[in-house]
Amino acid sequence: MAFTEKLRAAQTATGSLLCVGLDPDPARFPAKFSRARADDAVLAFNASIIDVTQDLACAYKLNLAFYEALGLQGWRALAETVRAIPDDRVVILDGKRGDIGNTALRYAEAAFERLGADACTVAPYMGRDAIRPFLQHTGRCAFVLVATSNESGADLQHIDVDGKPLFHRVAHLATEEALTQPGDVGFVVGATRPELLAELRNAYPDVPFLIPGVGAQGGDPRAVVAASGSGPTLVNSSRGILYASDGPDFANAARASAAALHEALGTPIV
């Protein structure tokens, strides 16, 4: 099954564009997790979040930095969290890897074979060589960083290249590379500039967009959907859901936050 088919099925089953970001920070966990070992605490916290959001979310995105920062225990929790996500939801590993071909092959192997993810995020600074190995896996998707939502994203991404911002060049290279490969390509496009989202959607009507930056980073969910929703769209929120409350009601608060965002995003066009 192609990645886009799995995504469509997950979005139809849940009626949702929402991707929940699992960025576990034990320092922000409710007190009940504080006596457990880090890996057990992370897995238990993530499992609670997955449990209360799975009817509202078509996908989960795991930010690898939060697991790496916990060392070996973090990597154990990462593998176990992937297994705790229902099979018919999309699993995205957000590691923004990007290296020369023989190394990128290993990163793709780690994400798709070792951890069994459906998709991962890829950094384009090293060019097409760095993207290609991620596209060689049938049924998987490489979400290439195109236009990110952080303040200094513009440092390189908005440099003028032949009258257009540089990120258009990245989008072009990535989709061109995907033409000759079995896997799907997607774009990471930040939520904070809906006009850029609309511009990219106009040029790439069928490319899946993974859109971080609503919630804690300030993007407006309705504006995001208006700009991108005519093509395959995933809108991610992490901190705004995970840490909606740090009290014993954290799971209910996370569910309420996810439900509000799900409501604001509306139903996918499928």
Add this chain to the structure above:
Amino acid sequence: MAFTEKLRAAQTATGSLLCVGLDPDPARFPAKFSRARADDAVLAFNASIIDVTQDLACAYKLNLAFYEALGLQGWRALAETVRAIPDDRVVILDGKRGDIGNTALRYAEAAFERLGADACTVAPYMGRDAIRPFLQHTGRCAFVLVATSNESGADLQHIDVDGKPLFHRVAHLATEEALTQPGDVGFVVGATRPELLAELRNAYPDVPFLIPGVGAQGGDPRAVVAASGSGPTLVNSSRGILYASDGPDFANAARASAAALHEALGTPIV
């Protein structure tokens, strides 16, 4: 101690510019490692390489993809390999991480605090936010990808920006950011285009350059040193040393290959 001081001390002690890349691929290990579990095999192989090269190498670079591809056992082998490197050698984690500030903080924590590396490689596509957290650690160094040696490196890096290739913009942003931070910044510059190396060295006489691409990737060690050697320089070789032989003589062959490269690189200017 500043990173550059540790580097200078390691280069003086060994009389060497050589960095040995530890990119363990169990499929290429000699037969004697084949019955061990992956983590034990990787650690034993790496320990053999470190043992026979430590008088010839001022630094070791661990390519994280090769450890990630082995899953949890790979992460265990990574942590143990770092511990097996002598304290007075420079340890570089080559993961090319790069993400928004709150995530990059975690990657820096993973590399410098959790794993105890002296330096790591950083990808610049997300701009200064992605670099800054790695520079906040006193005594550590962030080697930012500037001009890489792979074929498609030019896709973005050589785009013309105001009459110069884009990588000059990256070099400028990275060094400017480092001015206000306690850590050191370095550049990753590929060995395959010595004229670019010379151009960057001319503009940045004191920035440490980490130079991959000699050996398997075809860069000429003498040309590299001629171009960069007037400033702090580390020249990396991985496959050419690790897999010089896959027979029982692998350690001697690795040493011979490292010694030949050490000889070709000459003595550091300190």
